[in-house]
Amino acid sequence: MKMLIAGGGTGGHLFPGVAVAEEVLSRKAGNEVLFVGTRRGLEARVIPRLGHPIEYVEVSGLKGTGLGRRLGGFAQLPGALMQSMAAVRRFDPDVAVGVGGYASGPAIMAAWMLGVPCALLEQNSVPGVTNRILSRFAQSVFTTFPVAAGHFPPGKVQPLGNPIRKQLLANFLDSGAGPSEFTVLVLGGSQGAHGLNLRVADAVARLKDQPVRWVHQAGGKDAEELRRRYAECGAAAEVHEFIEDMSAAYRQASLVLCRAGASTLAEVMVAKKPSVLVPFPFATDNHQELNARVLEEAEAAIVLLEGELDGLRLAEVVDELRQDPSRLAHMARAAGRLGRPEAAREVVDACEAMASR
Numbered sequence: 001m002k003m004l005i006a007g008g009g010t011g012g013h014l015f016p017g018v019a020v021a022e023e024v025l026s027r028k029a030g031n032e033v034l035f036v037g038t039r040r041g042l043e044a045r046v047i048p049r050l051g052h053p054i055e056y057v058e059v060s061g062l063k064g065t066g067l068g069r070r071l072g073g074f075a076q077l078p079g080a081l082m083q084s085m086a087a088v089r090r091f092d093p094d095v096a097v098g099v100g101g102y103a104s105g106p107a108i109m110a111a112w113m114l115g116v117p118c119a120l121l122e123q124n125s126v127p128g129v130t131n132r133i134l135s136r137f138a139q140s141v142f143t144t145f146p147v148a149a150g151h152f153p154p155g156k157v158q159p160l161g162n163p164i165r166k167q168l169l170a171n172f173l174d175s176g177a178g179p180s181e182f183t184v185l186v187l188g189g190s191q192g193a194h195g196l197n198l199r200v201a202d203a204v205a206r207l208k209d210q211p212v213r214w215v216h217q218a219g220g221k222d223a224e225e226l227r228r229r230y231a232e233c234g235a236a237a238e239v240h241e242f243i244e245d246m247s248a249a250y251r252q253a254s255l256v257l258c259r260a261g262a263s264t265l266a267e268v269m270v271a272k273k274p275s276v277l278v279p280f281p282f283a284t285d286n287h288q289e290l291n292a293r294v295l296e297e298a299e300a301a302i303v304l305l306e307g308e309l310d311g312l313r314l315a316e317v318v319d320e321l322r323q324d325p326s327r328l329a330h331m332a333r334a335a336g337r338l339g340r341p342e343a344a345r346e347v348v349d350a351c352e353a354m355a356s357r
Contacts, residue, residue, distance in 0.1 A: 001028070001355055004093040004111060006036040006084075007104030007130075008043035012261040016121050017099040019163035020351075021052060023344040026166075034091045036084060036107040043103075055091075057083040059102045077106060084110035094355035097121060097347075098134055105130045112137040117354040121347070123162050123262030125294060126287040127151045139354055142347050144262055144340075145294055160347055161340025162266035167247045169270065169341050182322050185253035185273075186216040187264060195306055196278050197222045200257065201229050202311020207319060208235040215253070217243045254328065255321055257314075260292035260303075268301075269339035274331030275301040276317055278309060300334035 003024050008014040014037075021033040035054040037043035047054040059080035084107040088096070096111035098104035098120045112118050118138045120131050125145040127135075135141050135152045143149060144162040188196050197218050204214055214237035218226050223241045230237040243249050250256070250271035258264050260279040268275050277295065279288035295301035302317060321328055 001095065001352060002032045002034075002091065002093045003351065004034050004036060004088065004091060004096040004107065004116070005099060006096060006107030006111075007099040007101035008035070008037040008047075009041040009101035009103075010261075011042055012123055012263045013100040013104075014041070014043050014046060015165060015263050016123060016163045016266075017097070018046070018050065018052075019165045019344045020097060020099075020121070020347055022166050023163070023348045024351075027348070032091075034087070034093065036087055037101070037103045041101060041103070055083075055087040057087075057103050057106055059106055080106035081110055085114065088114050088116060095119065095351045097351065098131065098138070099123075100128055100131055102130075105134065108134050109137065117351075117357070119347075119351055119354065121163070122148050122152075123266075124148065124287040125262075125290040126285040128284060140350060142343075142350070144266065145291065147290070147294070158350060160350070161343035162262055163344035163347055164263070164266050164270055164341070166344075167245075168250065168267055170247060179252050179254050181213050182211060182254045183213045183215060183252055184318060185249055185256045185258075186214065186218075187256065187258035188217060188219055193219050193259070194222060195281075196259065197226060199278075199306075199309055199311050199314050201226055203315040203318060204230060204235045204237055205233045206311060206315040208233050210319060210322070212236065212318065212322060214238070215243075215249060216240070217249075255318065257318070260288040260295075262287075262291055265291055265295060266340070266343075269295075269335045270341050272332050272336035272339065274321070274328045274335065276314075276321075277301050277303050278306050279303070281306050295335070295338065298334050298338055300331050300338060 005017040024031050024033050035047045039056050057080040088110050093116055096116050096118045098108040108118050119140040120138045122131050122143045125147050141152045141156050142158050142160045149157040186200050216239050218239050220241045223239050227239045256268050256273045256275040260277045277292040279292050292303045296303045
């Protein structure tokens, strides 16, 4: 099977596509995958490093930008569609999968116009405008959250979960002893982490005398400042710009403190970790808060809104959980019940069935 995977921009869109690509390529010798993205998106750095082929189109966003940029985005669409059609013709895929992001729109439309069966991955509880439009042309829409189904044409939705990378799947089956000390793993996400980083730094200082170890993925902009602050207060904290081995990081965590992007939540659920979620307040359609509320209702997470949050409140929540192992265990079990470790396999099964038809 030859699969075209279109979109990206952020890790939340891109990494489910990477998980699907891993599944396709591991199934049968001769299977092929081609990514289509933009040079500005995360895919331009990640996909070549992973060794997957990628072609680029020139396209930008249409929503949430100024009038000038929006008009410029519309002006790019015809060219992006022609670039996408050329890529589809060269690769000649059996199926095309849109993962969201700018490049997904013209690439999936081009594939549909050329008679290629198309499917969409919708990671969030509230779909983006691109997927809502493309769902009229796609044969299937694979969703993570059941509430997303209401935004798509009836009969097309398959609630298969959000695919995650193979390196993280071992955590779902892991029944080892767990961390030897109470460890908080802080993940800011690929966007919008600065406000969370500042509140975490304040909480760390307030809990410096408690037996808490912090592992903080802070991004490049805040890392040095956080290292300085943690050193000054003598906290047991390590700071990383980026954590390469996320599987090990989850395994060593007692609690995950993070944003509420769908891909991060999928990993947290498959890793069976209790979490404190601070949704990014400027996410499109407030989808991060809606994502987080699903875990909160299942008693797998505590949701704290950034506008109402300070270091003192965050420190109180973390310390309360540290002193309540039974609640942490309950939250971990609830997260595991929500996890879908077979999502990538089931998505590729469905795509193979589409291609065979």
